Amino acid sequence: MKYEIAKGIGLTTIPTTKFKNSKIIINFTFRAHHENYAKLALLAELLENCSAKYDSELLVSRQLSKMYGASFGVTVLRYGNQHTLQVSITFPNDKYLPPKSELTSEILDFLREMIEDPFVDGDQFNLAYFRIHQNNMVNYLDSIQDNKGFFSTLQLQKLYYSNDQDHGSFLMGTPKETKAITSPKLYEFYGQVLSQSKISILVGGDLDENVVVNGFKKFRSFVDRTPDTFDLKVVPDNVEKVQRGTKNIAGSQSVLSIAYRLPIYFGDAQYFPAVIFNQLFGGSSRSLLFTNVREKNSMAYDIHSSYNSLVGMASVQAGIDYKNEERVTEMVAEQLKQMIDGHYSDELLEGVKQALINQHRSEADHLSALIEKQYVQQIMGFSLSDADWESQVEAVNREQISEVAKQMSLRAVYQLNSRGQS
Amino acid sequence: MELIDYPNYNEKLYVQKLANGLTVYLQPKAGFNKTTAVLGVNYGSIDSEFMLNGEKVVQPAGIAHFLEHKMFDKKDYDVFELFNKTGARSNAFTSFTKTNYLFSTAESVKENLDILLDFVQIPYFTQQKVEREKGIIDQEINMYKNDPDNQAYFETIANLYPHSVLSNDIAGDVPSVDKITLEDVELAYNTFYRPENMSLFIAGKLDPDQTLEWIEANQARKQSPEPVTVKRLMTLPQTDSEGIHRSTMDVSRPKVTLGLRGNDPVPKGREGLKYEIAISAMFDLFLSENSIEYDKLYHDEIIDDSFSWEFENERGFHFAVISCDTTQPLELIKRLKEIISTIPDKIHNLTSEFQLQKNELFGNYIEMMDSEETISGQFDGFIGEPVTIYDEVEILKSMTLDDVAAVATDFLKTATVQEGLIQNHEQPTD
Known part of the structure; x- marks a missing residue:
C-alpha cells in the first residue's frame, strides 16, 4: 500500500x-x-x-x-x-x-x-x-x-x-x-x-x-515540500586516456583494481545481458576470471568482477603476488576477449541464468532485500513482475552478451603494490 | 524421527541419526522459498595431531583447510560447476574445530543435497591437484596477513596458547602448506571424514519426511568406511608469563587486543551453551554500550566504535578477545584490566542492568530466527544434544544474575591474560 x-x-x-x-x-x-x-x-x-x-x-x-x-x-x-x-x-x-x-x-x-x-x-x-x-x-x-x-x-x-x-x-x-x-x-x-x-x-x-x-x-517536520527532480543515472565525462594510479605499501599482497565504462543502465534493453555478462566474466565462482586466473593458474585466491547499473561501470579486483601483476592484467584482458568471442559453454550460460533466477527467488526470504528491491524499483521507475524478470533472464542470448562485452572500455587502473612481507 | 517442538516460536526440529552414524537435523521454515543445508565435519585446524589405530600422526598446519579446498576439485570437473547447473549458491569454511560445507537454493533441493553429500563423501585426490592448490592457498594466507585486524586476532590467540596447534593460523602458513602431500590429504580424509563424524542441518523450505528419504537413499548407495580408532591429541601448555606482545605493521592507529584464556572446565551440551550465554552477558554488563565502564572509556576518548569483544567456546578450549584501535594503547590495557578485576565484586549489584540486557538478547534471538543462514550457522551438531537458537532463548529466559556471576567468577579467577599491540614504527606509545 x-x-x-x-x-x-x-x-x-x-x-x-x-x-x-x-x-x-x-x-x-x-x-x-x-x-x-x-x-x-x-x-x-x-x-x-x-x-x-x-x-x-x-x-x-x-x-x-x-x-x-x-x-x-x-x-x-x-x-x-x-x-x-x-x-x-x-x-x-x-x-x-x-x-x-x-x-x-x-x-x-x-x-x-x-x-x-x-x-x-x-x-x-x-x-x-x-x-x-x-x-x-x-x-x-x-x-x-x-x-x-x-x-x-x-x-x-x-x-x-x-x-x-x-x-x-x-x-x-x-x-x-x-x-x-x-x-x-x-x-x-x-x-x-x-x-x-x-x-x-x-x-x-x-x-x-x-x-x-x-x-x-505526528512528525512535526514531515510537512509539504517540493523536492527537485533529477535523473539518477550517472553519465561520466569522456576521458582521453586510461587513468592510472599506483601506491607502494609494505604488505604481503598486491591488489589490482581495473574499471571499465559499461554504458548500460538499470531498465535499459541491454540490462539483463549486462548482468549475465558480469556473472560470466567474473561475478560468480564459475566465471572465466575465477576459473582461468584462480583455478587453472593459481594466480589469485580472490578475483571477482562487479557491475553497477546505476552508474554504468564494471570493475575487476584481484589480490595477487606483485610479480604476477603484468600477467594477471593480460589475463583479465584475455577473458574479456573470450566474452566478446563467446568462448564459454552453453552449460555455463544456462547455469548462470539458473543461479540468477534462484537468487532472485531466494531474496524473498530476507525482509531487508524485499524492502530494498521495492525502493530501487520506486526510484528507478522501473519494475517487473517476478515472472517477467525471470523470462527476461531466460531470453538473453550469446549475441547480446557479446554486444555488451564489446562496450566495455577500459577507463582506470589502480595498483596497490606490495613487494613482499611486511 | 524425533520431533522437538518449539510452540512459542511456531517452529519444529526433526532429528534422525542414520544407520551409518550421520545425524540429520531438519528445521522447516513455513513460507520460505529457500533451503539452506550445512554438512558439518567435526574436524578443524586444531586436529593435526592424533593417534590413529594406536599410532601417532602429526600433520602440517593448515591440513584441514587444505582438504576443504581439495574437496571441490574432482577428476574432470569442479563441484562449483554442478551447483552452477542448479543455480544454488555454495561455500565452505574451516574453523579451529569444524569444516562446514553448505549450499542454499530456491530450486532442486534433492539434486543439490546429492551434490553436497557426494562431493564431501566421495573424494578425488591426485598429486598434481594437491600441488596446484598450494598457489591459491598462499594467496589466501597473504590476503589475511595483509589485514591488521585479522593479524591482531590470531596473534592474540597464539600468545594465549603458545607452542600448540592453536598458535597456527587456520590456513597454516606458506611453508607448512608447502609440506602437505597427497598422503597427508588422504590420511586426514580417511580419519575424519566419516559419517559418524558429520552432521547435516537443513533449514528453510522442506518436507521433513521426504527430505529424510532422499538423504537415506543417498547414504544407502555408499559403503561405510572401515572402522578406525582415533584419539585426538591436543596439548595446550600453560603460559609461563603474561604481558604485552608487540608487533609492527602499517596501521593508521595502534591496535590493541586483550585476550583471556579460560582455564576453568566448561560443562558439555546444553550446560555449555548456558556457560557461553552467561559469559556473553558478563561482557555485555561491563563492556557493551549499555555499561557505565564503556561509556567512561568512550568519553575519555580511549575507545571508539572500533571497540569489540568476542568469546569462543570450542571443543577443548575457550577464550575471549577484546580489541580496539586507539591512540592510548597502554592506558586502554590498564583500564580494561581494572574493569575486569572488579567484575566478580560489582556484578551482583547489576540487577536492573541484567534485566535490560536479557531483554536485548531476547530480541536479538527473535531477529536471528528470521534468517535460515543464522539458524543453521549457529547450530553445533557435535555437543552431544541438539541445541538450536530456540533452545538458547529458553536458556537465556531462565538465566539469573547469580548464574552469570557464578560463571563469570569461575572464568575470571583462573583466566590467563595476554595483550597484543600492533603499531607502526613511528607511532609513539602513550
Missing part, C-alpha cells in the same frame, strides 16, 4: 506475515554534491547516537535494549546521482513479546525523538558531543587504508571520475573536510535536509498500517 504523509513524503508498506520481525526505513534524498558528503556522514553519526531526551550514547543504547534490542542505524548511501540519509530500525513483532506489548508505537516515538529532537544547545549540536564524533569520524576515515581492498576500490573510483568530484569522492568525505565542519553549520545543514529532502518511508512486516501512518503524521 502507498500513503502520502505530506507532499514530497511517501510511505510504502510491504505487508508480510512470514517474518518474526518488522523493519522501517526512512530515506531523506537529494541530488549528490560532493560538498555535502562529509557533512551528511557526520550528521548521520550525530543523529544515531544521542537526542535531546537521550542525551548520551548510553541512554540511546539502553532505550534500544528496552525495546528488545531493536537494531537502529543512521547511514549515508548513494544511488547514482542521489545522495541519501537512511534511518532504519528492525524490531520483533508483538506476538513474540510478553503479553500486551505494543512495540510499534514505542518505536515510532523513538524515531520521532531521534530525528526531530537531536542533542542541541541553541542553534548548534552540543559541542562536546559534536567534537567527539567528529574526531571518531576522522579516525575512521584514516583507518580505511588498513583495509586494502576497500582502500583500492575508493582510489579506483577517484581515478574513474578524475574530473568529477560528485562521483569520484568517497561518500563519507575526507578527514580534512570533516575537520572543517563546525557545529552551528552542521545544524543549519540539518535544517535544510529535514525541510527540503524528498522523504521515502518503507515499512515491511506484520504491522498495523494505521498505527504506522498515524505515527508518521
